[in-house]
Amino acid sequence: MDSEQLREHAHKMVDFIADYYKTIENFPVLSQVQPGYLEKLLPDSAPDYPEPLEHVLNDVQEKILPGVTHWQSPNYYAYFPSNSSIAGFLGEMLSAGLNIVGFSWITSPAATELETIVLDWLAKALELPHDFLSTGQGGGVIQGTASEAVLVVMLAARDKMLRTVGKDALPKLVTYASDQTHSSLLKACQIGGLNPELCRSLKTDSSTNYALSPDVFSEAVSRDIACGLIPFFLCATVGTTSSTAIDPLPELGKIAKARNIWFHVDAAYAGSACLCPDELIQDRSALIQSLSTNPEYLKNKASQGNMVIDYKDWQIPLGRRFRSLKLWMVMRLYGLEGLRNHTRNHINLAAYFEELVGQDPRFKVVAPRTFSLVCFRLLPPANSEDINKLNRDLLDSVNSTGSVFITHTVLSGQFILRFAVGAPLTEQRHVDAAWRILQEKATALLGSL
Amino acid sequence: MDSEQLREHAHKMVDFIADYYKTIENFPVLSQVQPGYLEKLLPDSAPDYPEPLEHVLNDVQEKILPGVTHWQSPNYYAYFPSNSSIAGFLGEMLSAGLNIVGFSWITSPAATELETIVLDWLAKALELPHDFLSTGQGGGVIQGTASEAVLVVMLAARDKMLRTVGKDALPKLVTYASDQTHSSLLKACQIGGLNPELCRSLKTDSSTNYALSPDVFSEAVSRDIACGLIPFFLCATVGTTSSTAIDPLPELGKIAKARNIWFHVDAAYAGSACLCPDELIQDRSALIQSLSTNPEYLKNKASQGNMVIDYKDWQIPLGRRFRSLKLWMVMRLYGLEGLRNHTRNHINLAAYFEELVGQDPRFKVVAPRTFSLVCFRLLPPANSEDINKLNRDLLDSVNSTGSVFITHTVLSGQFILRFAVGAPLTEQRHVDAAWRILQEKATALLGSL
Numbered sequence: 001m002d003s004e005q006l007r008e009h010a011h012k013m014v015d016f017i018a019d020y021y022k023t024i025e026n027f028p029v030l031s032q033v034q035p036g037y038l039e040k041l042l043p044d045s046a047p048d049y050p051e052p053l054e055h056v057l058n059d060v061q062e063k064i065l066p067g068v069t070h071w072q073s074p075n076y077y078a079y080f081p082s083n084s085s086i087a088g089f090l091g092e093m094l095s096a097g098l099n100i101v102g103f104s105w106i107t108s109p110a111a112t113e114l115e116t117i118v119l120d121w122l123a124k125a126l127e128l129p130h131d132f133l134s135t136g137q138g139g140g141v142i143q144g145t146a147s148e149a150v151l152v153v154m155l156a157a158r159d160k161m162l163r164t165v166g167k168d169a170l171p172k173l174v175t176y177a178s179d180q181t182h183s184s185l186l187k188a189c190q191i192g193g194l195n196p197e198l199c200r201s202l203k204t205d206s207s208t209n210y211a212l213s214p215d216v217f218s219e220a221v222s223r224d225i226a227c228g229l230i231p232f233f234l235c236a237t238v239g240t241t242s243s244t245a246i247d248p249l250p251e252l253g254k255i256a257k258a259r260n261i262w263f264h265v266d267a268a269y270a271g272s273a274c275l276c277p278d279e280l281i282q283d284r285s286a287l288i289q290s291l292s293t294n295p296e297y298l299k300n301k302a303s304q305g306n307m308v309i310d311y312k313d314w315q316i317p318l319g320r321r322f323r324s325l326k327l328w329m330v331m332r333l334y335g336l337e338g339l340r341n342h343t344r345n346h347i348n349l350a351a352y353f354e355e356l357v358g359q360d361p362r363f364k365v366v367a368p369r370t371f372s373l374v375c376f377r378l379l380p381p382a383n384s385e386d387i388n389k390l391n392r393d394l395l396d397s398v399n400s401t402g403s404v405f406i407t408h409t410v411l412s413g414q415f416i417l418r419f420a421v422g423a424p425l426t427e428q429r430h431v432d433a434a435w436r437i438l439q440e441k442a443t444a445l446l447g448s449l
Numbered sequence: 450m451d452s453e454q455l456r457e458h459a460h461k462m463v464d465f466i467a468d469y470y471k472t473i474e475n476f477p478v479l480s481q482v483q484p485g486y487l488e489k490l491l492p493d494s495a496p497d498y499p500e501p502l503e504h505v506l507n508d509v510q511e512k513i514l515p516g517v518t519h520w521q522s523p524n525y526y527a528y529f530p531s532n533s534s535i536a537g538f539l540g541e542m543l544s545a546g547l548n549i550v551g552f553s554w555i556t557s558p559a560a561t562e563l564e565t566i567v568l569d570w571l572a573k574a575l576e577l578p579h580d581f582l583s584t585g586q587g588g589g590v591i592q593g594t595a596s597e598a599v600l601v602v603m604l605a606a607r608d609k610m611l612r613t614v615g616k617d618a619l620p621k622l623v624t625y626a627s628d629q630t631h632s633s634l635l636k637a638c639q640i641g642g643l644n645p646e647l648c649r650s651l652k653t654d655s656s657t658n659y660a661l662s663p664d665v666f667s668e669a670v671s672r673d674i675a676c677g678l679i680p681f682f683l684c685a686t687v688g689t690t691s692s693t694a695i696d697p698l699p700e701l702g703k704i705a706k707a708r709n710i711w712f713h714v715d716a717a718y719a720g721s722a723c724l725c726p727d728e729l730i731q732d733r734s735a736l737i738q739s740l741s742t743n744p745e746y747l748k749n750k751a752s753q754g755n756m757v758i759d760y761k762d763w764q765i766p767l768g769r770r771f772r773s774l775k776l777w778m779v780m781r782l783y784g785l786e787g788l789r790n791h792t793r794n795h796i797n798l799a800a801y802f803e804e805l806v807g808q809d810p811r812f813k814v815v816a817p818r819t820f821s822l823v824c825f826r827l828l829p830p831a832n833s834e835d836i837n838k839l840n841r842d843l844l845d846s847v848n849s850t851g852s853v854f855i856t857h858t859v860l861s862g863q864f865i866l867r868f869a870v871g872a873p874l875t876e877q878r879h880v881d882a883a884w885r886i887l888q889e890k891a892t893a894l895l896g897s898l
Contacts, residue, residue: 067559110516193642
């Protein structure tokens with residue numbers, strides 16, 4: 001860790017990464033390699049002696065990049081984009097450079113305190129009630145992923161309920177969510193030892209635009225209580241994965257409150273305007289009671305005196321990076337106005353794409369667009385081919401060009417194409433180009449029928 | 450994400466970080482700030498408009514660094530060190546630069562395939578049997594932390610046992626480990642919905658150097674079976690947190706095998722010569738059965754055709770970074786010989802410190818040193834003060850100098866000082882200086898009695 005060698009090598013890496021961004025449009029956005037391609041290109045054991053950085057960077061260029069799917073390409077519209085930014089990259093560099101492990105306050109007071117401060121900034125920017133601030137009963141913590149966020153909250157809810165009804169009741173606990181809820185909820189149930197059959201996946205359809213109906217939820221709860229089961233957790237979503245549906249929070253929250261059910265809101269996508277994954281919680285004590293450990297070798301005066309937050313007790317792992325540096329730098333280097341503009345820009349580009357689709361009678365937009373995701377499909381000719389197959393073929397045909405990457409979902413049994421705007425480099429000309437490819441491939445497919 | 454702005458700003462950040470390493474010895478290694486120091490220095494909401502990078506870097510220097518405990522300082526001997534390296538830093542930069550989310554093979558084939566390849570390299574470097582390689586029934590995956598590693602393995606073991614004995618048996622499952630086992634095991638039990646009272650913490654003492662006795666384990670299992678309970682999981686440790694004790698793997702493994710108990714080996718510290726946290730598993734199918742999800746929006750041909758690994762099914766989160774780049778760069782830029790030398794060097798420095806302690810009759814080494822941790826304490830004068838208080842006072846006195854940071858543990862009721870060598874910049878002169886401070890503070894304390 002010699003400082004001058006670090007300087008020399010890291011400057012080379014900066015240039016390598018900047019050159020990558022300069023040429024990112026030259027790569028096929030969806031990697032076109034075949035399974036197993038890389039083992040043919042690399043040795044089958046580690047070298048005994050050091051190799052120069054140049055050799056490794058050459059290998060990255062020649063062997064690794066062809067196998068990369070370029071999430072930061074302006075032509076990336078798959079899943080939900082994972083936005084990069086210069087500020088975010090600088091924050092990651094600094095976090096990797098300081099390389100502290102911030103499990104307890106004392107292991108780097110600034111890591112804990114900056115995280116508390118910037119999550120209060122975030123709660124204020126979101127205009128959340130005072131309950132969610134660190135100065136109230138709540139507070140925030142940056143989780144590694146959205147999956148961990150829902151898991152830790154479910155564990156807090158599980159243990160809070162079991163403290164009331166007794167721990168033998170674990171097999172009777174019931175979780176509720178719509179059938180549009182992210183798969184991480186079911187995974188959290190499995191991890192937490194909950195009965196997966198009591199993880200209720202409540203049916204939605206186009207009549208509510210795939211949002212959870214309060215009546216459906218309320219009836220399910222009543223039925224379960226009548227059977228002697230114990231409803232304990234409701235996960236509502238603002239911006240579902242398939243179609244960015246929005247569950248009706250006020251109505252659902254009212255029912256949950258009346259039934260003493262923990263009410264969790266998953267905004268992993270729609271909240272990304274606000275730089276999730278993080279988890280803001282209204283009552284931090286339940287979380288800490290579920291996740292705290294206090295072995296001798298971690299004891300210290302500040303922790304024992306209850307003077308500080310130890311974020312190890314708010315998450316699954318013990319170890320944690322100095323994560324707040326990234327969020328702090330993003331907020332400061334762009335400002336809230338800059339972040340709002342960035343989000344608005346994506347939404348405008350999605351609205352523009354929706355308009356393009358609407359102008360071509362061969363296509364149909366199949367779910368209302370709220371944020372920056374457009375759900376659409378190609379319609380078959382009157383004599384009617386299999387419409388699902390037609391769209392699956394269109395998806396494969398478009399993605400195999402390497403010029404654009406989109407993904408799909410299924411809504412009410414229909415195979416749907418998803419066009420998710422959000423890669424930071426995407427401009428209107430990229431959306432135009434993507435639409436041209438979709439149209440061309442559609443023409444070819446329809447012509448071949 | 451303009452490539453030229455990225456280049457310009459990232460070069461500045463490189464210089465900031467290199468300068469930090471150049472001056473790292475000027476900071477107190479253990480931060481000396483008081484709880485709440487940072488909120489007095491920062492505004493209470495995010496800025497609306499962008500600020501220049503220079504302002505942020507100034508704030509890092511003036512406001513953040515005083516609150517950092519410098520894990521990479523050569524004077525850091527606390528907990529277990531978290532080794533940084535230039536290669537590791539470059540790997541993190543590249544991973545942050547490409548910024549892919551590698552949950553399924555298709556989301557970046559190279560991320561999955563490189564991880565499989567380098568973990569096979571690692572298994573070979575560790576001389577593990579073929580079972581642990583991806584070409585056998587096993588394989589490796591890089592977990593975010595050691596806590597996640599033990600959790601995912603416990604979930605796999607739990608569900609494997611429940612498939613045999615029925616899921617209603619969850620409250621009867623028993624976990625075994627010594628009382629020296631890391632707290633992450635108990636946390637994993639809590640998360641997995643296991644009965645925490647059946648997480649057996651088997652007593653150890655100095656007669657086995659704090660290793661788990663096979664007889665004690667065997668008797669506990671027999672007793673539990675006689676009570677109608679179901680033993681399912683044994684966690685043995687190579688290099689415990691308090692004193693780097695080594696549990697006797699062959700004897701414990703034989704008992705576990707005979708009783709059909711999943712045998713997990715935690716080598717998070719001693720394996721760090723081999724760049725953990727990662728998790729090498731002999732039978733990957735149990736892991737995947739516990740952790741896989743397959744929602745429509747993630748389906749793709751390569752996954753459906755079982756042609757590839759999807760690491761989302763080997764871990765708690767869905768999302769994951771391109772983590773293998775870091776391990777790959779470390780292995781290539783240092784070579785296995787370089788890594789072995791690095792580890793040997795730390796062990797030699799710890800042996801040197803042990804020798805220094807042994808030469809001063811006021812001190813005593815209290816557990817055998819195997820790796821790079823020395824456990825020792827200051828002895829009280831003949832008329833006998835409270836020996837635990839004496840050592841606690843010595844710890845506080847030494848750490849408050851800011852010139853060195855060490856931590857403690859408790860073994861058999863005795864408060865013990867831990868001197869863990871492993872920060873990458875530590876040289877013999879730093880060990881000498883640390884020992885001089887310990888001696889001076891001991892002299893002062895003993896004189897004041």
